[in-house]
Amino acid sequence: MRPFASTIPIEDARALLQAGAHPIARREMVRLDEAAGRVAAADLASTIFVPPFARSAMDGYAVMAEDTRGASRERPVHLHIVDKVYTGSVPTKTIARGTCAQIATGAPLPDGANTVVMVEDTAIVDHDHVAIRAEVAAAHNIGRKGADITPGTLVVRRGDLLNPSRLGAVAAIGCSELEVFAKPRVAILSTGNEVITPGTPLAPGQIFDVNRYTLSAVATAHGCVVEMHAPARDTLHDLHAALDACASADILIFSGGSSVGDRDLLIDLVAARGGQVIFHGVAIKPGKPTLFALVDGRPFFGMPGNPTSCLSNAYIMLVPFFRASARLPIYAPRTVSATLGRRIVSQAGRHQFYTVRLHGEVALPAFKGSGDITSLSQADGYIEIPSDQHIVEEGATVDVTLF
Ligand code: AMP
Ligand code: MG
Numbered sequence: 300m301r302p303f304a305s306t307i308p309i310e311d312a313r314a315l316l317q318a319g320a321h322p323i324a325r326r327e328m329v330r331l332d333e334a335a336g337r338v339a340a341a342d343l344a345s346t347i348f349v350p351p352f353a354r355s356a357m358d359g360y361a362v363m364a365e366d367t368r369g370a371s372r373e374r375p376v377h378l379h380i381v382d383k384v385y386t387g388s389v390p391t392k393t394i395a396r397g398t399c400a401q402i403a404t405g406a407p408l409p410d411g412a413n414t415v416v417m418v419e420d421t422a423i424v425d426h427d428h429v430a431i432r433a434e435v436a437a438a439h440n441i442g443r444k445g446a447d448i449t450p451g452t453l454v455v456r457r458g459d460l461l462n463p464s465r466l467g468a469v470a471a472i473g474c475s476e477l478e479v480f481a482k483p484r485v486a487i488l489s490t491g492n493e494v495i496t497p498g499t500p501l502a503p504g505q506i507f508d509v510n511r512y513t514l515s516a517v518a519t520a521h522g523c524v525v526e527m528h529a530p531a532r533d534t535l536h537d538l539h540a541a542l543d544a545c546a547s548a549d550i551l552i553f554s555g556g557s558s559v560g561d562r563d564l565l566i567d568l569v570a571a572r573g574g575q576v577i578f579h580g581v582a583i584k585p586g587k588p589t590l591f592a593l594v595d596g597r598p599f600f601g602m603p604g605n606p607t608s609c610l611s612n613a614y615i616m617l618v619p620f621f622r623a624s625a626r627l628p629i630y631a632p633r634t635v636s637a638t639l640g641r642r643i644v645s646q647a648g649r650h651q652f653y654t655v656r657l658h659g660e661v662a663l664p665a666f667k668g669s670g671d672i673t674s675l676s677q678a679d680g681y682i683e684i685p686s687d688q689h690i691v692e693e694g695a696t697v698d699v700t701l702f
Pocket of ligand 2: 490492533555556
């Protein structure tokens with residue numbers, strides 16, 4: 300056993316993680332239909348006008364505004380309908396004084412017409428005459444050519460998150476693929492002689508691998524692509540081989556063996572590879588035995604083996620790290636205010652992330668133990684208890700960060 304000489308406060312760990320996360324530089328082309336949630340790697344300028352032609356914004360009649368002067372319900376103006384223009388068609392007639400074209404929303408405005416009277420302000424007279432019952436100024440109910448976008452308009456800027464509206468703008472200019480930043484590749488590997496993959500029979504002394512699945516889900520949800528590896532045994536030889544198998548990953552996440560026991564070998568692996576330890580041991584509960592290092596210039600995490608410690612730290616430390624690496628905006632989880640339903644005693648000297656279940660506005664403690672995944676899976680969120688606070692009384696108002 301080689302006890303932690305010291306631990307660092309969570310705030311310091313966060314600052315070191317922020318400094319250690321490098322936004323991905325690789326780029327790739329993606330099809331528009333696969334670009335949701337990606338980050339644009341280049342400015343994208345339009346080469347066309349949107350809309351590409353002047354169009355009606357209403358169902359009604361394309362007219363010359365002058366012809367509507369003085370028109371009212373009592374004194375309608377009768378116009379001769381010379382054309383019907385539907386969407387997707389091209390008008391064939393030019394509108395002259397005394398004439399009009401029936402027009403659909405989105406259909407091209409015929410030459411000569413300079414305004415549209417909406418159908419509600421008209422009445423059919425006979426099959427080729429309409430009564431205009433309101434005066435309409437020029438340029439009414441018309442979408443100008445290029446009103447939305449003109450050639451040269453940037454519809455997306457480098458670094459923009461491709462949310463639904465930006466995808467819509469890309470589609471509007473007719474672009475079917477665009478350049479985005481690659482997703483960071485995250486290698487996830489569980490370590491431990493006892494850890495086996497779900498779906499295989501459990502021999503005495505063995506447990507199923509939980510961390511690989513929780514960590515993968517977090518990485519995928521926050522902009523990364525995951526390569527999963529089979530669990531590795533607790534020997535330096537096997538850990539070297541496991542690390543060698545992660546050659547193409549940008550970020551390495553190992554779990555288990557990150558603490559200070561005889562068989563906790565991740566720190567030895569980092570040393571054997573000439574890596575640089577950035578921190579080892581954080582003053583939090585759960586999740587103290589967490590290792591962050593650089594190995595071959597790549598970020599290397601040794602996450603606690605205990606599933607709740609591992610996942611709790613994934614939320615607290617890895618989510619910001621993944622998002623910075625993937626160039627995604629900062630993630631602000633939702634918080635709600637609640638009343639604590641039972642007194643909590645917290646360990647002095649460690650910032651505690653304590654899981655709770657919500658019953659209406661009452662938060663009940665849900666934390667069982669660091670090794671119990673149900674401490675998290677049966678909770679709705681967590682409260683934070685600073686290291687200098689020992690007790691949170693029943694009835695206290697607490698802020699619950701929701702998962
Ligand atoms: P360690 O951090 O390796 O000392 O492991 C701490 C505890 O977590 C032990 O009870 C391990 O059996 C357990 N553990 C380690 N890795 C995993 C894993 N991938 N899934 C579930 N439990 C694990
Ligand atoms: Mg272990």
